[in-house]
Amino acid sequence: MDYVNLAEDTLRTFTVTTFQAIGVPEDDARQAADVLLKSDLRGIDSHGVARLSGYVRLWEKKRINPNPTVRIVHETHSTATVDGDSGLGLVVAPKAMKIAIEKAEAHGSGWVSVRNSNHFGIAAYHAMMALEKDMIGLSMTNASPLVSPTYSAERLLGTNPICYAFPAGKYPPVIVDMATAAAANGKLEIAQRTETGIPEGWIQNKYGHPSTDPTELRQGGALLPLGSYPTHGSHKGFCLSATVDILSSVLSGANYGPWVPPFVAFLEPPSDPVGLGIGHFLGAMRVDGFRPAQEFKQHMDNWVERFKRAKPIDESVPVIIPGEPEYAAEQDRTANGIPIIRAVYEDLKHLSRKFNIALD
Amino acid sequence: MDYVNLAEDTLRTFTVTTFQAIGVPEDDARQAADVLLKSDLRGIDSHGVARLSGYVRLWEKKRINPNPTVRIVHETHSTATVDGDSGLGLVVAPKAMKIAIEKAEAHGSGWVSVRNSNHFGIAAYHAMMALEKDMIGLSMTNASPLVSPTYSAERLLGTNPICYAFPAGKYPPVIVDMATAAAANGKLEIAQRTETGIPEGWIQNKYGHPSTDPTELRQGGALLPLGSYPTHGSHKGFCLSATVDILSSVLSGANYGPWVPPFVAFLEPPSDPVGLGIGHFLGAMRVDGFRPAQEFKQHMDNWVERFKRAKPIDESVPVIIPGEPEYAAEQDRTANGIPIIRAVYEDLKHLSRKFNIALD
Numbered sequence: 001m002d003y004v005n006l007a008e009d010t011l012r013t014f015t016v017t018t019f020q021a022i023g024v025p026e027d028d029a030r031q032a033a034d035v036l037l038k039s040d041l042r043g044i045d046s047h048g049v050a051r052l053s054g055y056v057r058l059w060e061k062k063r064i065n066p067n068p069t070v071r072i073v074h075e076t077h078s079t080a081t082v083d084g085d086s087g088l089g090l091v092v093a094p095k096a097m098k099i100a101i102e103k104a105e106a107h108g109s110g111w112v113s114v115r116n117s118n119h120f121g122i123a124a125y126h127a128m129m130a131l132e133k134d135m136i137g138l139s140m141t142n143a144s145p146l147v148s149p150t151y152s153a154e155r156l157l158g159t160n161p162i163c164y165a166f167p168a169g170k171y172p173p174v175i176v177d178m179a180t181a182a183a184a185n186g187k188l189e190i191a192q193r194t195e196t197g198i199p200e201g202w203i204q205n206k207y208g209h210p211s212t213d214p215t216e217l218r219q220g221g222a223l224l225p226l227g228s229y230p231t232h233g234s235h236k237g238f239c240l241s242a243t244v245d246i247l248s249s250v251l252s253g254a255n256y257g258p259w260v261p262p263f264v265a266f267l268e269p270p271s272d273p274v275g276l277g278i279g280h281f282l283g284a285m286r287v288d289g290f291r292p293a294q295e296f297k298q299h300m301d302n303w304v305e306r307f308k309r310a311k312p313i314d315e316s317v318p319v320i321i322p323g324e325p326e327y328a329a330e331q332d333r334t335a336n337g338i339p340i341i342r343a344v345y346e347d348l349k350h351l352s353r354k355f356n357i358a359l360d
Numbered sequence: 361m362d363y364v365n366l367a368e369d370t371l372r373t374f375t376v377t378t379f380q381a382i383g384v385p386e387d388d389a390r391q392a393a394d395v396l397l398k399s400d401l402r403g404i405d406s407h408g409v410a411r412l413s414g415y416v417r418l419w420e421k422k423r424i425n426p427n428p429t430v431r432i433v434h435e436t437h438s439t440a441t442v443d444g445d446s447g448l449g450l451v452v453a454p455k456a457m458k459i460a461i462e463k464a465e466a467h468g469s470g471w472v473s474v475r476n477s478n479h480f481g482i483a484a485y486h487a488m489m490a491l492e493k494d495m496i497g498l499s500m501t502n503a504s505p506l507v508s509p510t511y512s513a514e515r516l517l518g519t520n521p522i523c524y525a526f527p528a529g530k531y532p533p534v535i536v537d538m539a540t541a542a543a544a545n546g547k548l549e550i551a552q553r554t555e556t557g558i559p560e561g562w563i564q565n566k567y568g569h570p571s572t573d574p575t576e577l578r579q580g581g582a583l584l585p586l587g588s589y590p591t592h593g594s595h596k597g598f599c600l601s602a603t604v605d606i607l608s609s610v611l612s613g614a615n616y617g618p619w620v621p622p623f624v625a626f627l628e629p630p631s632d633p634v635g636l637g638i639g640h641f642l643g644a645m646r647v648d649g650f651r652p653a654q655e656f657k658q659h660m661d662n663w664v665e666r667f668k669r670a671k672p673i674d675e676s677v678p679v680i681i682p683g684e685p686e687y688a689a690e691q692d693r694t695a696n697g698i699p700i701i702r703a704v705y706e707d708l709k710h711l712s713r714k715f716n717i718a719l720d
Contacts, residue, residue: 073380074649074650074651075440075467075468075649076467076469076646077437077466077467078437078438078467078468078469079468079469079645079646079649079650080649080650081650081651087710103483106437107436107437107438107440107467107470108435108436108437108439109436109438109439109469109471111468111469111645111649113650123371124574136607136611143403148670149667149670149675149679150672150679150680150681151669151672151674151678151679152671152673153671153673154670154671155667156667158671164603166606166610174602174606176599176600176603177650178514178593178595178596178599178600179596180596181593182587182592182593183592183593193675196700199591199592201591201592202592206495207673208672208673208674209673224588226586226593226596226597227542227586227587227588227592228587228588228592231559231561232542232543232561232562232587232588232592233538233541233542233543233557233586235538235680235682236538236539236540236586238682239536239538239682240536240538240600242534242536242656242667242682243524243536245663246524246526246534246663247496248661250526250656250659250660250663251496251647251650251651251656252650252651253651253655256659256663257663257666257667258666274659274662275659285439286436286439286473287611288433288442289434289435289436289438289439289440289471290439290440290473290611290612291434291441291611291612291613295613296610296611299610299616299634300606300610302485302634303605303606303610303616303617306516306617306618307509307516307602307617309512310508310509310511310514310516311512311513312512312513312568313511313512313513313564313567313568313569314510314511314568317511318511319509319510319511319512320510320511320595322595322598322599327550
């Protein structure tokens with residue numbers, strides 16, 4: 001594919017200024033840009049600046065409030081429900097995660113369910129906020145319905161990601177960051193764009209039959225839950241996705257299941273909502289609420305070392321520690337710039353002209 | 361298969377008395393039996409009284425302390441590490457879960473990492489303890505290494521189950537209870553016993569190649585993580601299993617990865633332990649730490665109803681709500697007795713003669 005290489009700073013300044021152009025206050029604009037840039041730096045191109053124009057279109061449809069009042073509506077020492085006031089998830093989720101971290105500082109752990117929010121970018125950003133305090137971080141979110149439950153031909157769940165962030169010692173933190181569908185929607189989008197077939201086990205067609213044609217997803221098909229088929233445990237992927245949906249939205253008072261509003265501006269939200277916006281669930285636990293942080297980190301290092309030297313099936317393909325590829329991408333792209341797909345670059349140039357903001 | 365039907369009370373009395381025969385105090389024996397009976401009642405035959413003789417053999421090898429002092433070794437308002445003093449997991453885990461629930465009552469949530477424990481039975485038992493207090497329960501445990509990480513030919517992880525229990529209103533609670541491997545080891549054991557082939561995607565042989573021969577598991581093969589193959593997201597199953605391993609054992613100071621002691625008495629634990637016993641992670645969150653419990657339950661009912669009427673692929677196979685089959689089994693077996701496989705019944709008769717305890 002054709003790429004344009006941009007330095008982190010160039011892209012960051014452009015993104016901050018674009019958010020400010022739609023009325024986001026400067027601090028919030030910096031926060032939102034930081035989430036998107038983190039995604040691009042970590043090599044998760046689908047969730048970075050590629051989505052900037054999408055947020056702008058949602059704002060044009062008045063589905064995003066650029067200057068929300070994010071507030072706690074219910075709380076105990078270690079739990080809270082936060083209302084995001086229809087703000088950008090990129091702003092709401094970090095604010096909610098700060099609340100979780102403050103509760104953890106005071107009481108050992110903090111758990112925040114969020115309603116009335118929007119797409120929050122990569123789950124890892126929020127969970128990783130806990131790391132600098134020697135905490136374990138958790139983040140999850142529900143999302144527009146694209147995935148069918150096992151045995152169903154109907155889309156009722158999002159790709160509903162789960163992320164856990166664990167601090168380590170001399171090794172990078174262990175970051176588990178996974179959609180609960182068999183394949184990420186980003187991979188499907190690439191296959192649809194390039195018109196290439198996909199492996200079986202990723203999607204089903206509108207009748208619920210297995211398909212290797214990515215265009216069937218847009219013709220009433222659905223992504224399959226992690227596990228792909230009942231014989232391979234797809235009900236477990238469904239269960240995980242259900243867990244994310246319940247903790248994020250039934251618990252907070254957001255929309256769940258098929259009522260989750262779509263992320264794309266050209267699709268209207270359901271006319272019979274069961275809650276407010278989309279939901280997230282965020283958590284932080286002090287490591288030293290369980291054992292001294294130094295001890296934990298030494299054992300995390302031992303865990304990482306043991307799994308790194310796991311006997312490989314193929315000597316040239318070693319076991320990958322969760323978060324290792326994203327860490328390597330971040331080192332590389334911080335130093336060498338971020339390769340932006342030509343189509344995304346054109347999208348940014350369009351925003352550049354629209355708001356009269358320089359992109360180089 | 362050939363079954364013997366036993367009433368719940370008969371089996372319960374026998375199990376309590378057997379635990380007492382190996383020195384378990386009466387209250388603890390009742391608790392341990394309750395965990396095993398719950399498994400048999402819920403139709404999870406592999407984790408009920410079928411394991412009773414296994415616990416006895418571990419006690420004979422002095423690997424289970426029948427009368428442990430379970431104690432908190434580290435805590436904050438909402439977190440704790442509990443040392444199980446080598447006790448039965450069936451006793452240690454409920455005590456640790458009670459601590460989590462007490463912390464949740466006082467501070468909104470409670471999270472307990474457990475070290476120096478043993479096999480804790482079904483994960484659902486412990487998570488479900490939270491339900492009667494209108495709390496959401498979580499339980500997980502690591503286990504003897506049987507599962508290979510993606511790209512490895514080595515067994516480094518257990519089937520490491522995760523369970524979430526969510527209270528509902530007029531419907532039974534939603535219980536997500538899943539091993540993080542593609543197939544449960546119990547299914548493999550049945551296939552090995554009956555010498556029938558298994559679907560691809562469940563195991564690999566000692567070279568890490570796909571296999572449909574269940575006997576290869578005992579010849580150096582391994583269970584595959586949920587997702588089965590890299591193209592189907594098996595790294596996500598690996599990530600989930602790693603999460604369970606870290607929260608249960610790196611956090612508490614128990615053994616993790618390949619150091620987890622085997623559940624079977626004929627295999628010796630590793631001679632170079634990295635911690636104490638096996639580990640669990642248990643949690644409880646007050647629903648009304650987030651929103652009024654009545655509201656939550658109404659929306660849980662709505663969630664259940666919507667998923668129950670999901671459009672099926674095949675009209676005769678409806679979508680299954682997590683926990684529904686186990687709830688149905690519990691209703692049936694409580695009323696009609698528990699069918700015990702002949703081989704398990706012979707095992708119980710053996711214990712009956714050994715300890716001179718009546719089994720009918």
